[in-house]
Amino acid sequence: MQAQRGPCLAPGLATLMAGCACACACALFASGAVAATGSVDAGGDSKSNPAKHHKSKPQFVDPLATSAMRAYIASRTGDIAIGVENLLTDRTYLWNGGSEQDTASIVKVDILETLLHQLHGGPIPRADVPTAVGMIEDSDNDDATALWNQDGGAPAVAAYDRLVGIDQTTPNVAWGLTTTSVGDQLKLLDELLETHALIDQGAQRFALGLMENVTPSQAWGVSGGVPSGVSVALKNGWLPFGGGWHINSIGRIRGDGRWSLIAVLTSFNPSEPYGIDTINAISSLVWHALAPPARRPDPGRTGRGKRIVAAARHETRARVRRGSSAGTSPVELGTTPRAWG
Secondary structure (H helix, E strand, O other), X not given: OXXXXXXXXXXXXXXXXXXXXXXXXXXXXXXXXXXXXXXXXXXXXXXXXXXXXXXXXXXXXXOOOOHHHHHHHHHOOOXXXXXXXXXXXXXXXXXXXXXXXXXXXXXXXXXXXXXXXXXXXXXXXXXXXXXXXXXXXXXOHHHHHHHHHHHOHXXXXXXXXXXXXXXXXXXXXXXXXXXXXXXHHHHXXXXXXXXXXXXXXXXXXXXXXXXXXXXXXXXXXXOOOOOOOOEXXXXXXXXXXXXXXXXXXXXXXXXXXXXXXXEEEEEEEOOHHHXXXXXXXXXXXXXXXXXXXXXXXOHHHHOHHHHHHHHHHHHHHHHHHOOOOOOOOOOOOOOOOOOOO
């Protein structure tokens, strides 16, 4: 049976990309770099890294309370939940934080973290590297099912989640129907940054490296509005189920005076592009709201809010025209394949 994937790549290109990524990842593990301990360099993501902390913390800004954000959320159809953790101010902001929604493929980060935790600091087996690469970078569902089963399925992922301290995530035997909240997703992302996390720093770098290299057709979502040159590590999920589309995106944004985690869950979208538009625009508004104070305008007063949303929508449409989104995505129900039309 052909592997289920995210938006399709030409077979030769997909093989070449996966091969290159696997070779790099294997070399990293073989050299022992992934098992390294201690502080990461100044460009790393460790939350204990002094290079990432200002002597005086920037002004607290709630990116979900701006007039532009509230107006945009009110204009959209479906259920929306948003979580933002500003790592420069140690502040977390939630919108509809109690909402528990289907994960679709963002659960693949949870599957990967469970695997890395079970290694107890040891290197990932060489045979598992290409499977992990395929699961995160290409959103390959067969690879996800293989690692899900290797982890121990829903009970093992649930046990890891309890160690993380999350209580609004319920793993499902059909992994794509796992339910979660934005707050829980932020805590899972934190495990990729914390110095004293449940997975070691080498494994953290491995996971973030995969999320920084998702196939370009799947690079929408929390990257919305983020300029080139800024580091984005993300994982998206998309699933037609229960009378609408579930479109989700989680990730870490670092650069241009910002360092944050963001999770956006949306349910009952009328179409896949509609949900992608919603997340791209929300992420773009968050990006602008978290700008350093000296260069932060008020989108609600200047009219930039509408322009920010329009720019994010244009970005999505350009990707769709290149054949990267609408009509090419698989159903992501893990062990419960079904058709869609």
